[in-house]
Amino acid sequence: MVELTGNKLTLEExxxxxxxGELVTISPKSMQRVKESRKAVERIVANNKTVYGINTGFGKFSDVMIAEDDVNDLQMNLIRSHACGVGEPFPELVSRAVILLRLNALLKGFSGIRPIIAERLVELLNLQIHPVIPQQGSLGASGDLAPLSHLALVLLGEGKVFYAGKVFPTEEVYQxxxxxxxxxxxKEGLALINGTQAMTAMGVINWLEAVDLAHQSEWIAAMTIEGLTGIIDAFHPAIHEARGYPQQIAVAERIRKLLSGSNLITAQGEKRVQDAYSLRCIPQVHGASWQALDYVKEKLEIEINAATDNPLIFDDGETVISGGxxxxxxxxxxxDFMKIAVAxxxxxxxxxxxxxxxxQLNDLPAFLSAQPGLQSGAMIMQYVAASLVSENKTLAHxxxxxxxPSSANQEDHVSMGTIAARHAYxxxxxxxxxxxxxxxxALQAVEYRGVEKMAPQTKRFYEEARKVVPSITKDRAFSEDIENMNDYLKKNDGGWTASDLKEEEDQISID
Incomplete structure (x- = not known):
C-alpha cells in the first residue's frame, strides 16, 4: 500500500x-489539508470575493464575472468544453500514472477541492478504472488542459475508460x-485540469523504461565486444577516472564486470591497437546519456510532488495567488534532453x-549468414536499425x-512539453x-566465436536470450525475431536486479 501525502511520492512508488498495481491510500494529514483548503474556497464564494477560476471565466475570459448561482455550471462547462483531445490514447499505464500524479498534487492542499474528489481518484486507482486520454491536444501551459479534462470527465461519469482490459463508456463501468x-x-474543474500531470506521467514512464534500456544497452554491448574480440584496455579505470565523470566511470566498471573471465576479449596490441569508437567509447557515450537521465530524474522527482494548479490557496484562504x-x-x-540522450x-x-x-570490418561470416551469398543473414536487420535511428533524429528535434500563443494571446508562451514527452516515448x-x-x-557473433569462451555474466544473458531468439541456421522472416526480442527487453528490467546493482556498488567501493 502506497500512502500519498502530496510531498513524498517517489519514482519507485x-x-x-x-x-x-499497488493500492494507494491518503495520509490523514493530507486529507485534513484538503478539507481546510476547501473551506477557504467556500468562504470566497460566500463572501462574493473575486478570484480567478472560482467566480470568473478562464483564460481570456478571466475578467468575466460569474454569478454565484452559475459557479458550479462554470466548472462542469469547463471540463466538457476542454475535453477535446484527439488521436490515439495514451497507453493505459500512462493513464494510471496521470491519476496518481494529479491526486498527489491535489493532496498538497493548495487547490480547494472537496475530499470526495480525492477519494474518487483513489477509487479509480484501486479499482483499476483508467480514463481513455487522447494523446494530442496539449500545449503544455495552462497545464495539460485537454488531456486532464478527459480524466475529469470520468469523475462526471462521462467519457470512456480502460477497465478489465477493454474500453467501456464510463457510465457502464460506474453502474x-x-x-x-x-x-x-x-474551483474543482480548474483544480483538476490545471497541471502538468499528462506530460509528467508520460515522462516518468519514459524514464523508467529508459533506465532499463540503458542497462540493457550495456550487457548487449558487452556481448558485441566479445563477438568482435574487442580490446578491454579501453575500459581500464585509470582512463575514466582521469576524465572524472561518475557516470562514465560507472559504465566502464559495469562493462569490466560483465566481461570478467571472458576468453573472447583481447588486450591492446594483441590483435589490433585500438577499436572503433562505437566499442572504445561506450563509457563516454553511454555515460553522457546517463548524465542526462540523472538530470531528468531530478526534475521528475520535483514535479511529481509539485503544486501546479492556478490559482493556489494559502493562509486558510487569506492569500489566493494567480501564477504560472x-x-x-x-x-x-x-x-527534450531525454530524447537526445536515449536516441x-x-x-x-x-x-x-x-x-x-x-x-570488411570483422573476420566473421558476411552478415552473420549461415551461407553467405545464398543467404543474406542479418543484412537487412542493419537496414532496419538505420531506419529507426534516422527516425529518431527527426523525433529528437x-x-x-x-x-x-493561445486564448486570444492571453496565454502567449507555452511549453509543448507533452509533445516532447510523447516523442521521447x-x-x-x-x-x-x-x-x-x-x-x-551479438548472439550470433559470439556463437561463431565459441559460447564456452564467454564471460560468466554475458553467457548468462546469452542463454536467456537464446530462449527468445534461436540461432540463425538459415534465412527466415527476422521481423518476428526482432519483435520477440523487443518484447523480452520490454518485459524485463535492465538485466540487473536491485541486488546485482548493490553488489556492484559494494564491489566498486571495495576495489
Whole structure:
C-alpha cells in the first residue's frame, strides 16, 4: 500500500502503483489539508470575493464575472468544453500514472477541492478504472488542459475508460461498480485540469523504461565486444577516472564486470591497437546519456510532488495567488534532453551492428549468414536499425523551442512539453528495437566465436536470450525475431536486479 501525502511520492512508488498495481491510500494529514483548503474556497464564494477560476471565466475570459448561482455550471462547462483531445490514447499505464500524479498534487492542499474528489481518484486507482486520454491536444501551459479534462470527465461519469482490459463508456463501468458520478463545485474543474500531470506521467514512464534500456544497452554491448574480440584496455579505470565523470566511470566498471573471465576479449596490441569508437567509447557515450537521465530524474522527482494548479490557496484562504506553476517548461526541456540522450543509445548501437555484419570490418561470416551469398543473414536487420535511428533524429528535434500563443494571446508562451514527452516515448520504442537487433547479431557473433569462451555474466544473458531468439541456421522472416526480442527487453528490467546493482556498488567501493 502506497500512502500519498502530496510531498513524498517517489519514482519507485510510481513504478509500484503503475506497473505492479499497488493500492494507494491518503495520509490523514493530507486529507485534513484538503478539507481546510476547501473551506477557504467556500468562504470566497460566500463572501462574493473575486478570484480567478472560482467566480470568473478562464483564460481570456478571466475578467468575466460569474454569478454565484452559475459557479458550479462554470466548472462542469469547463471540463466538457476542454475535453477535446484527439488521436490515439495514451497507453493505459500512462493513464494510471496521470491519476496518481494529479491526486498527489491535489493532496498538497493548495487547490480547494472537496475530499470526495480525492477519494474518487483513489477509487479509480484501486479499482483499476483508467480514463481513455487522447494523446494530442496539449500545449503544455495552462497545464495539460485537454488531456486532464478527459480524466475529469470520468469523475462526471462521462467519457470512456480502460477497465478489465477493454474500453467501456464510463457510465457502464460506474453502474457495474455502483459508483455515483460527481457534480463539480466551485474551483474543482480548474483544480483538476490545471497541471502538468499528462506530460509528467508520460515522462516518468519514459524514464523508467529508459533506465532499463540503458542497462540493457550495456550487457548487449558487452556481448558485441566479445563477438568482435574487442580490446578491454579501453575500459581500464585509470582512463575514466582521469576524465572524472561518475557516470562514465560507472559504465566502464559495469562493462569490466560483465566481461570478467571472458576468453573472447583481447588486450591492446594483441590483435589490433585500438577499436572503433562505437566499442572504445561506450563509457563516454553511454555515460553522457546517463548524465542526462540523472538530470531528468531530478526534475521528475520535483514535479511529481509539485503544486501546479492556478490559482493556489494559502493562509486558510487569506492569500489566493494567480501564477504560472502549470507551465510545463521544466519538464519540456527535461523530455527534450531525454530524447537526445536515449536516441544516442540507438545511434551508437547501430554502428556496432554494422561492425558485426560488415565483412570488411570483422573476420566473421558476411552478415552473420549461415551461407553467405545464398543467404543474406542479418543484412537487412542493419537496414532496419538505420531506419529507426534516422527516425529518431527527426523525433529528437526539441519541442520546447516552439511556442504558439493561445486564448486570444492571453496565454502567449507555452511549453509543448507533452509533445516532447510523447516523442521521447516514441524514441524509446525505436531504441529498444535497435538494441534488440544488436542483441540478435551479438548472439550470433559470439556463437561463431565459441559460447564456452564467454564471460560468466554475458553467457548468462546469452542463454536467456537464446530462449527468445534461436540461432540463425538459415534465412527466415527476422521481423518476428526482432519483435520477440523487443518484447523480452520490454518485459524485463535492465538485466540487473536491485541486488546485482548493490553488489556492484559494494564491489566498486571495495576495489
Amino acid at each position: 510510481v513504478k509500484q502503483v503503475c506497473y505492479e 457495474l461498480e455502483k459508483i455515483e458520478p460527481i457534480e463539480l463545485q466551485a 506553476n502549470f507551465h510545463g517548461q521544466p519538464i519540456a526541456i527535461a523530455m 544516442e543509445f540507438a545511434s551508437i548501437s547501430e554502428r556496432r551492428i554494422e561492425r558485426l555484419v560488415n565483412p 526539441p519541442a520546447s523551442v516552439d511556442s504558439i 516514441s524514441i524509446i520504442q525505436n531504441v529498444r528495437r535497435v538494441l534488440a537487433i544488436e542483441c540478435i547479431c
